[in-house]
Amino acid sequence: xxxxxxxxxxxxxxxxxxxxxxxHLIPFAAAHEVIRQxxxxxxxxxxxxxxxxxxxxxxxxxxxxxxxxxxxxxxGSLHRFRDAVEKGWPESIEIxxxxxxxxxxxxxxxxxxxxxAVLRGYVGTDLPKVTSTIAPIxxxxxxxxxxxxxxxxxxxxxxxAQQADRNGNVAxxxxxxxxxxxxxxxxxxxxxxxxxxxxxxxxxxxxxLPSIALDAVSVVPSGxxxxxxxxxxxxxxxxxxxxxPIGRDRGKFEAWMARHVFGVEDFAEHLxxxxxxxxxxx
Amino acid sequence: xxxxxxxxxxxxxxxxxxxxxxxxxxxxxxxFVGIGLPSEAANLARATHAPECSLIYESGTIGxxxxxxxxxxxxxxxxxxxxxxxxxxEIFNYWLQAGRVDVGFLGAAQIDxxxxxxxxxxxxxYDEPKVRLPGAGGAxxxxxxxxEVIVMLRQSPRAFVEKLAFIxxxxxxxxxxxxxxxxxxxxxPSVVITDFGILRPDPETKELTLVGLHPGATVExxxxxxxxxxxxxxxxxxxxxxxxxxxxxxxxxxxxxxxxRKAG
Numbered sequence: 001x002x003x004x005x006x007x008x009x010x011x012x013x014x015x016x017x018x019x020x021x022x023x024h025l026i027p028f029a030a031a032h033e034v035i036r037q038x039x040x041x042x043x044x045x046x047x048x049x050x051x052x053x054x055x056x057x058x059x060x061x062x063x064x065x066x067x068x069x070x071x072x073x074x075x076g077s078l079h080r081f082r083d084a085v086e087k088g089w090p091e092s093i094e095i096x097x098x099x100x101x102x103x104x105x106x107x108x109x110x111x112x113x114x115x116x117a118v119l120r121g122y123v124g125t126d127l128p129k130v131t132s133t134i135a136p137i138x139x140x141x142x143x144x145x146x147x148x149x150x151x152x153x154x155x156x157x158x159x160x161a162q163q164a165d166r167n168g169n170v171a172x173x174x175x176x177x178x179x180x181x182x183x184x185x186x187x188x189x190x191x192x193x194x195x196x197x198x199x200x201x202x203x204x205x206x207x208x209l210p211s212i213a214l215d216a217v218s219v220v221p222s223g224x225x226x227x228x229x230x231x232x233x234x235x236x237x238x239x240x241x242x243x244x245p246i247g248r249d250r251g252k253f254e255a256w257m258a259r260h261v262f263g264v265e266d267f268a269e270h271l272x273x274x275x276x277x278x279x280x281x282x
Numbered sequence: 283x284x285x286x287x288x289x290x291x292x293x294x295x296x297x298x299x300x301x302x303x304x305x306x307x308x309x310x311x312x313x314f315v316g317i318g319l320p321s322e323a324a325n326l327a328r329a330t331h332a333p334e335c336s337l338i339y340e341s342g343t344i345g346x347x348x349x350x351x352x353x354x355x356x357x358x359x360x361x362x363x364x365x366x367x368x369x370x371x372e373i374f375n376y377w378l379q380a381g382r383v384d385v386g387f388l389g390a391a392q393i394d395x396x397x398x399x400x401x402x403x404x405x406x407x408y409d410e411p412k413v414r415l416p417g418a419g420g421a422x423x424x425x426x427x428x429x430e431v432i433v434m435l436r437q438s439p440r441a442f443v444e445k446l447a448f449i450x451x452x453x454x455x456x457x458x459x460x461x462x463x464x465x466x467x468x469x470x471p472s473v474v475i476t477d478f479g480i481l482r483p484d485p486e487t488k489e490l491t492l493v494g495l496h497p498g499a500t501v502e503x504x505x506x507x508x509x510x511x512x513x514x515x516x517x518x519x520x521x522x523x524x525x526x527x528x529x530x531x532x533x534x535x536x537x538x539x540x541x542x543r544k545a546g
Contacts, residue, residue: 022341022342022355022356022370023341023354023355023356023357024341024356024358024361047370048355048419067417068417068418068419069416069417069418069419069420070416070417071415071416071417073317073353073354073355074317074318074352074353074354075353077414077416078416081414082413082414085411085414086410086411086412086413086414097402097417097418098418099418099419099420099421099422099423100340100370100374100418100419100420100423101374101375101378101379101420101422101423104370104371104374104375105371105374105375107371108371119374119375119379119423120379120423120426120427120465120466120467121379121422121423121426121427122422123426123452123464123465123466124449124452124455124461124464124466125418125422125449125450125451125452126402126408126448126449126450127418127422127450130408144465145465174358174361174367175341175342175343175356175358175360175361175367176342176367176369177341177342177356177369177370178369178370178371180369181369181370181371204367205361205366205367205368228358230358230361234358235353235354235357235358237353237543238543240353240354
């Protein structure tokens, strides 16, 4: 399925959407498509919101963010995220904040069709004071006090992977983070892949998602750029650094988005347009 | 003090901090590594006195052996030569929560006298903060469940504060035995390494006490860089200077990292 068609039919205004990827395989192409199609009022879910959520928040797609760590890793802040939280620009955004362990367990509960997950954590921190989705619970067998967090059940999960086969099964390897749990926790799912192959080769630490668990698979080469796809291309750390001054300034950000996201047809054209400005390394 | 030279010696306060922190990591331990300064110190330890330590990153890499320092917690470099790569729930549930991590190695934006950490908001209130920081990440559960915790951050009155704007990760809570009452399996922070020196919790009160000064640093300067009335150990030690090999390995590591970043 074409990515534009997948987004058109599977992502609606007001949906909760999890674009997952832990540094690796971040679905930039799919997120750009959602931005271009002008989706609004989304609840964005992600453990590690980085540039792609900075772009979506700055573009006004989101009314709420559920997350556990929001930053530009190794570089600094997400300025569009901060601007929305600190100054309400372009609109104020509600946040629901957890720890990584809390988010990971929330996805597992969602994927397992359970109402909540339990973990040892949060006790003594200020997080339960500001996040209503953290509550104490007593183990009925041992009496141990634990913390409960409700299941995450996004309307849509969006991930990027290395390969799909001709039957629509999807293979990913390297650091696969929380993507499998995100897909199984969601009602619908969209996967973009680097390429289609006749048959998967066994790869180290490989995960295969069967087509019966997925709703749409679209081929988008370099669809995770500037994140990376293990064995395809490296993370463009220079892009992450170059983003800092762009994201820092409302005007620069809007101009950049107009040129490179709103003003292009698809992700291939996006890559050509930033390459023309020297932002792509290869 | 970052970036300055220490007395007449030919190393910086930041280099001394990384080397002092690396020395805290014993050989053979399983270490859950935060990004940035902790990652630098942990990899220095692995390349010098602790080649057998297993480095775990929250992205799911176990026994990571990066040649260059990762910019992010999930760089491909970490998966390349790892013993295993597992999912995020597995890292937090089967490894950290299950008690398989000996040492949690954390950075922080702010710390208080009981080793509690803030990485969430500074100034204003939570809903309208002056500065919105990245948030918790893996730190609360690392601080809860690692058998011990090493914290590493530059010392300044803005970072070492009397009262945290937000408690993201618990050290010794309100001191004394208050951490034990929270029921956490881990023992809490055993040491805080800064660019001035080394702080350890008092055995009774759990208040962080300056027990070591790096060469060239002074007690007065360390006190001035601390937002509470800093306690000083009676038998204050001086950190031994970086050895030739430690400096060499650290600089090689940073040079390789810089070169790799430029090469893209």
